[in-house]
Ligand SMILES: Nc1ncnc2c1ncn2[C@@H]1O[C@H](COP(=O)(O)OP(=O)(O)OP(=O)(O)O)[C@@H](O)[C@H]1O
């Protein structure tokens with residue numbers, strides 16, 4: 001079986017008569033489902049050719065990640081399901097290929113990078129990959145050094161993976177896959193955990209690697225903005241798991257806006273109507289009542305100082321964003337606010353009482369927390385039980401449980417998933433479930449780590465509408481986010497963390513004016529501010545705010 005198109009120095013070898021060479025991947029009427037006759041992917045026929053960069057879009061739950069699993073052989077090797085039709089890799093039916101071969105030729109960086117690590121430290125993880133590829137021992141050290149340099153993570157070589165921030169883990173997952181020198185690299189929402197500048201740099205890095213190594217790319221993304229120039233093709237899957245569109249991105253975004261809107265897919269901002277004026281700032285609704293305050297709070301892990309001298313107040317009805325570069329301490333701060341981590345110095349008061357004096361049950365009723373990784377939150381075996389858990393704990397009767405759970409499932413589009421195991425949901429569904437579990441009662445404070453992670457345009461805007469409704473009921477919301485559009489559109493205040501210290505607290509519009517801080521904190525202005533580059537900057541602010 002001839003499965004190699006690249007020689008060791010990554011120059012493609014001519015092994016076939018070029019004209020007769022089969023596509024890298026070819027799907028012929030391929031369907032796949034987790035249950036018999038319930039097709040998640042429906043009758044797909046398309047090819048992926050050498051050196052192509054394809055963007056794959058579709059609403060949350062439409063089957064994008066499932067397709068990735070089918071392409072790289074994790075189905076049927078490790079994922080249970082049913083299929084018909086065929087998938088060919090360089091002309092060979094993948095169901096007839098030797099186990100393990102395809103996983104190397106087609107590398108995936110998963111939506112949740114934690115799911116692909118086997119070892120404790122960064123170095124061991126990368127060495128493990130190379131050992132599996134039978135790379136000679138004497139080359140391993142150098143290869144690890146080179147790949148860490150390529151992704152800008154040299155100084156984390158000896159760190160424990162579970163101690164890295166979300167964005168740092170994402171980069172290590174990419175490094176491990178690149179070491180396999182795949183023919184096709186599948187990236188499943190690769191930039192969702194990266195700060196805005198790292199996200200742009202990541203895309204440039206991928207483009208560079210692709211050119212140097214002649215890799216084909218399949219990028220699964222909800223937000224196409226930054227990828228569309230790199231992509232030669234856009235494939236859109238609809239909610240029935242069928243191919244809706246397959247063409248050049250610009251053509252699709254120009255000519256099929258209605259179809260994309262119907263499917264709830266994000267249009268890049270430049271294709272949206274009058275993006276600069278499309279929305280107004282939130283109405284003033286913040287009350288002067290302080291819900292929570294931090295006074296000179298510091299936190300360290302072993303000898304490493306993570307947060308320094310943080311002081312901030314959170315008011316009723318307020319939406320505050322915490323932004324900053326990867327590793328700045330944002331998730332740690334949320335965990336400190338929620339008393340999941342103890343502080344070393346300073347004071348935290350919640351509803352007029354030191355947080356340390358709150359009983360665990362009372363605190364969890366008054367304060368909801370949505371983790372960066374939703375899986376860290378799941379404790380039952382079904383979506384229904386997950387949503388009923390808090391209500392049962394509070395001795396709600398069956399009628400109340402049923403009606404609240406039904407309402408939440410309806411709002412968060414999880415009705416069809418009612419009896420599924422939370423761990424088997426799509427990335428976006430998991431996130432929606434993790435948010436829904438916090439809303440069985442109305443808390444005073446909600447803490448969100450990346451609330452709209454993995455959502456399509458429709459579910460994202462519904463989720464934010466829900467947030468506004470909650471603030472109108474008196475809830476304060478603090479959210480960690482890399483999404484500056486979200487900060488601009490919905491947040492009353494933004495706090496920027498830089499190396500564990502507060503570098504800025506104020507209104508979003510004041511942050512966009514602070515170019516030096518934006519650069520230092522690896523943040524970007526939102527599109528509607530960037531977009532008016534025909535106007536003087538002050539005139540833009542006058543127009544928009
Ligand atoms: N192991 C599984 N068992 C049963 N159903 C599953 C399993 N994995 C995924 N599904 C279901 O298959 C459908 C497609 O999921 P998939 O993860 O492929 O969607 P997606 O398009 O990647 O979504 P998102 O954009 O939210 O990540 C969803 O309805 C999901 O609940």
Ligand SMILES: Nc1ncnc2c1ncn2[C@@H]1O[C@H](COP(=O)(O)OP(=O)(O)OP(=O)(O)O)[C@@H](O)[C@H]1O
Pocket residue numbers: 162163164165166167168193195301306324325326327328329330331332333
């Ligand atoms: N369990 C841990 N043990 C030791 N260090 C940790 C641990 N968790 C996080 N850190 C370190 O603390 C710092 C802050 O991490 P944190 O996750 O709070 O950053 P973040 O701003 O949320 O990053 P990201 O945007 O990438 O999610 C990082 O340098 C990280 O390596």
